[in-house]
Amino acid sequence: MSSIEIIALALGALTIASALMVVLSMHPVRSVLYLILTFFLISANYVLLNAQFLAIVNIVVYAGAIMVLFLFVLMLLNLSKDNEPRASNIMKLAASLAAGALVIVLVAALKDAIYLPVVENVQGNSQGLVENLGQLLFTKYVLPFETSSVLFIAAMVGAVLLSKKEKQIID
Amino acid sequence: MLRSANFVGLLYLNLMSDVQDYIPIVLQSLVVLAFVVGTLVFAPKLGPKLSSAKKDANWECGIEADGNARFPISVRYFVIAILFVLFDVEVIFFYPYAVNFQALQLEGLMAVLIFVGFFLTGFIYVLKKGALEWEK
Amino acid sequence: MLALIILFLTALVTLFVGFAKKPLLTLSLSVLGLLGTAAALICQWYHPSDFLSSYEGVNMDGFAILFSLVAIIFTILIIFSGFEQFKSRLDHTADYIGLLIFSLFGAIVMVSFQDMFMFFLGLEILSIPIYVMAGARKDDPLSSESSLKYFITGAFATGILLFGIAWLYGATGTFKIYEIQQFFMEAEQISSLAYVGLLFILSAFLFKIGAAPFHFWSPDVYDGAPAPVTGFMAAVVKLGAFGAFIKLFTIAFSELYDFWMPALTFLAILTMFVGNLSAIRQVRFKRLLAYSSIAHVGYSLITMVVLTNNSALNLWYYLFSYGFATIALITVQMIVNDREDRIEAFKGLGRANPFVGFVAVVALLALAGVPPLMGFFGKFLIFADAISQNPALIAVALLNSGIGIFYYLRTVIVILQKPGVDNEIEQSEFKTTPLQLIVLGICVLAMLFGGGLLMVH
Numbered sequence: 001m002s003s004i005e006i007i008a009l010a011l012g013a014l015t016i017a018s019a020l021m022v023v024l025s026m027h028p029v030r031s032v033l034y035l036i037l038t039f040f041l042i043s044a045n046y047v048l049l050n051a052q053f054l055a056i057v058n059i060v061v062y063a064g065a066i067m068v069l070f071l072f073v074l075m076l077l078n079l080s081k082d083n084e085p086r087a088s089n090i091m092k093l094a095a096s097l098a099a100g101a102l103v104i105v106l107v108a109a110l111k112d113a114i115y116l117p118v119v120e121n122v123q124g125n126s127q128g129l130v131e132n133l134g135q136l137l138f139t140k141y142v143l144p145f146e147t148s149s150v151l152f153i154a155a156m157v158g159a160v161l162l163s164k165k166e167k168q169i170i171d
Numbered sequence: 172m173l174r175s176a177n178f179v180g181l182l183y184l185n186l187m188s189d190v191q192d193y194i195p196i197v198l199q200s201l202v203v204l205a206f207v208v209g210t211l212v213f214a215p216k217l218g219p220k221l222s223s224a225k226k227d228a229n230w231e232c233g234i235e236a237d238g239n240a241r242f243p244i245s246v247r248y249f250v251i252a253i254l255f256v257l258f259d260v261e262v263i264f265f266y267p268y269a270v271n272f273q274a275l276q277l278e279g280l281m282a283v284l285i286f287v288g289f290f291l292t293g294f295i296y297v298l299k300k301g302a303l304e305w306e307k
Numbered sequence: 308m309l310a311l312i313i314l315f316l317t318a319l320v321t322l323f324v325g326f327a328k329k330p331l332l333t334l335s336l337s338v339l340g341l342l343g344t345a346a347a348l349i350c351q352w353y354h355p356s357d358f359l360s361s362y363e364g365v366n367m368d369g370f371a372i373l374f375s376l377v378a379i380i381f382t383i384l385i386i387f388s389g390f391e392q393f394k395s396r397l398d399h400t401a402d403y404i405g406l407l408i409f410s411l412f413g414a415i416v417m418v419s420f421q422d423m424f425m426f427f428l429g430l431e432i433l434s435i436p437i438y439v440m441a442g443a444r445k446d447d448p449l450s451s452e453s454s455l456k457y458f459i460t461g462a463f464a465t466g467i468l469l470f471g472i473a474w475l476y477g478a479t480g481t482f483k484i485y486e487i488q489q490f491f492m493e494a495e496q497i498s499s500l501a502y503v504g505l506l507f508i509l510s511a512f513l514f515k516i517g518a519a520p521f522h523f524w525s526p527d528v529y530d531g532a533p534a535p536v537t538g539f540m541a542a543v544v545k546l547g548a549f550g551a552f553i554k555l556f557t558i559a560f561s562e563l564y565d566f567w568m569p570a571l572t573f574l575a576i577l578t579m580f581v582g583n584l585s586a587i588r589q590v591r592f593k594r595l596l597a598y599s600s601i602a603h604v605g606y607s608l609i610t611m612v613v614l615t616n617n618s619a620l621n622l623w624y625y626l627f628s629y630g631f632a633t634i635a636l637i638t639v640q641m642i643v644n645d646r647e648d649r650i651e652a653f654k655g656l657g658r659a660n661p662f663v664g665f666v667a668v669v670a671l672l673a674l675a676g677v678p679p680l681m682g683f684f685g686k687f688l689i690f691a692d693a694i695s696q697n698p699a700l701i702a703v704a705l706l707n708s709g710i711g712i713f714y715y716l717r718t719v720i721v722i723l724q725k726p727g728v729d730n731e732i733e734q735s736e737f738k739t740t741p742l743q744l745i746v747l748g749i750c751v752l753a754m755l756f757g758g759g760l761l762m763v764h
Contacts, residue, residue, distance in 0.1 A: 047193075061256070064259075109503040113477070134270050138279040145282065145286065146289070149285075150315055150428075151435070154406065154410075156293045157293075157436075157439075158406065160250070160302040163302065
């Protein structure tokens with residue numbers, strides 16, 4: 001095994017372990033902290049895949065901004081009381097069976113990954129660098145780029161609508 | 172079209188850019204880490220050390236801690252945070268454009284101007300709606 | 308493309324006109340913009356080469372134009388019928404209408420996409436305004452619950468969809484639907500990653516259209532959301548999701564038909580039974596509509612199980628007829644305006660307001676599929692197309708239509724009954740507005756004479 005493979009495998013194992021901790025920790029704030037760790041590890045994976053821009057965006061937007069939102073939501077909820085309903089044993093059993101079946105299917109499918117088509121790598125080995133990304137984003141994929149701004153405006157209107165108090169209600 | 176190879180190797184080996192590209196980043200991370208750890212380790216050792224019940228309290232700032240930290244906060248913070256995320260994402264799109272500023276010529280400029288125009292419309296809407304004002 | 312641009316500008320203009328706080332002005336401008344969009348689409352139909360009809364990622368072909376036009380008609384009807392409710396919140400009238408138009412934008416992108424980027428963006432633009440709109444009545448806990456449930460389950464389904472798209476990309480190396488089709492045609496060996504991706508995408512679609520066993524959100528969400536939003540979800544959102552569904556599965560996954568057809572057959576049967584059997588026990592009107600909508604999703608899925616050349620058109624016609632009936636019933640529900648939304652509150656509607664009662668009866672019969680109405684022709688087209696290929700499935704569907712007639716007729720009887728003699732149930736006043744009457748008129752005309760459309764197609 002080459003050193004890069006060892007790094008990749010170790011990173012993958014760490015990422016999965018930290019993602020598991022997000023689900024398994026009992027305390028929500030601790031979950032969020034593990035989630036931040038997971039985002040950093042995913043960013044490291046992106047760097048290994050030569051997608052540096054994505055790695056930085058992932059840290060800035062997800063680990064930075066969206067995590068703040070997560071913490072806000074946690075504070076909006078009143079967490080001082082432990083009033084979370086417990087799932088019944090049958091539900092737990094059903095959930096583990098379903099999740100287990102899903103894992104088996106995914107792992108079995110991944111065994112087939114060696115038959116993947118080779119994606120032609122036009123840009124040589126610097127694919128994913130910011131420059132190439134910009135070239136594609138503003139020429140070939142300019143329509144999805146502009147359309148995403150429609151999505152953002154819709155989200156803005158939605159956020160304002162949800163939070164504004166209504167002064168005038170005519171009945 | 173089919174290639175059978177070690178899966179992990181296939182994914183990573185030929186995509187990785189040169190390792191030496193990352194040396195400056197690694198160096199900087201080391202410096203940052205060394206500074207933070209160094210300050211944390213040496214600062215307590217260099218100064219005089221006093222301890223008392225008051226001083227060892229979690230929040231020692233002269234005011235008694237009162238009530239619970241987990242109280243529900245206003246939804247207003249939340250809206251501002253959401254709007255911040257949206258504009259944050261907008262700014263991130265400038266970076267790949269700035270790198271390609273010359274190569275993209277007028278068409279790229281138009282694309283970015285339209286994009287910014289849409290966001291500006293959204294911003295004016297948010298301002299006129301008074302979503303950033305602190306209403307009680 | 309031109310249509311999309313006009314539509315987007317309409318949404319922006321609507322939002323900004325709202326600051327003037329003149330609801331009628333907002334309404335007329337937005338409807339004008341929607342009509343302009345429809346006009347642009349019709350021009351595109353006759354002159355496909357002009358008007359920027361295709362661009363990287365989006366192609367306004369005949370299929371997309373037909374689905375988009377119907378979505379626009381439904382949106383206009385819903386804005387009309389819900390205008391009274393929008394107007395009562397003067398601060399936000401324009402926001403509600405604007406969000407509906409944004410959502411329509413998403414629906415149109417979803418029926419005209421050519422690659423997975425646009426498909427995903429369309430889905431998000433379609434969904435996010437609806438998450439917000441479902442919670443528009445902030446004083447009502449049911450509405451907030453509906454919004455939250457829809458958002459959390461919907462976001463989860465979107466995650467599953469993205470995951471599926473990623474696996475599909477891993478297996479095929481492309482995002483474009485025609486290239487994916489090409490890949491499956493030529494590949495010597497299809498990696499099982501593609502099948503997993505397909506299953507994930509399929510689950511996400513089944514969630515969006517509300518098919519069993521991914522239907523649990525829909526009764527609660529339909530029930531809690533404000534009535535116009537319920538109508539929009541049943542008519543427009545379903546139209547967009549089904550359009551993208553049939554497009555993706557008949558183009559990109561056409562080669563894998565043998566893989567997904569058995570699953571879809573089973574789910575179609577399950578969906579029909581779940582919808583119809585649960586509908587029987589409902590006492591709340593919007594819940595009844597939700598389960599009836601699940602049952603209709605089951606019938607619509609038949610078009611995808613038996614894939615013929617007519618499938619897309621049959622599906623379109625079916626959703627067209629279903630949409631009119633649902634919008635008419637939602638409008639009637641708004642007129643009855645019962646606080647607890649009981650079906651019992653419809654008692655005496657036929658006598659108190661004969662026209663509204665008549666439209667409600669026609670709409671219910673159309674949903675049941677009674678012959679001279681549009682709903683019958685929709686069902687007839689689907690069943691006739693499928694009967695030679697899969698007679699057993701059609702037998703099940705006919706049995707289900709029988710169950711359906713039972714609860715639709717029961718509601719019809721409630722409407723025709725005398726006003727309650729017992730004073731337990733307080734009578735509604737059945738107040739109507741001119742706009743609602745226009746909507747009801749259009750719907751009843753469409754349901755009565757919509758069969759004539761068959762001559763054209």
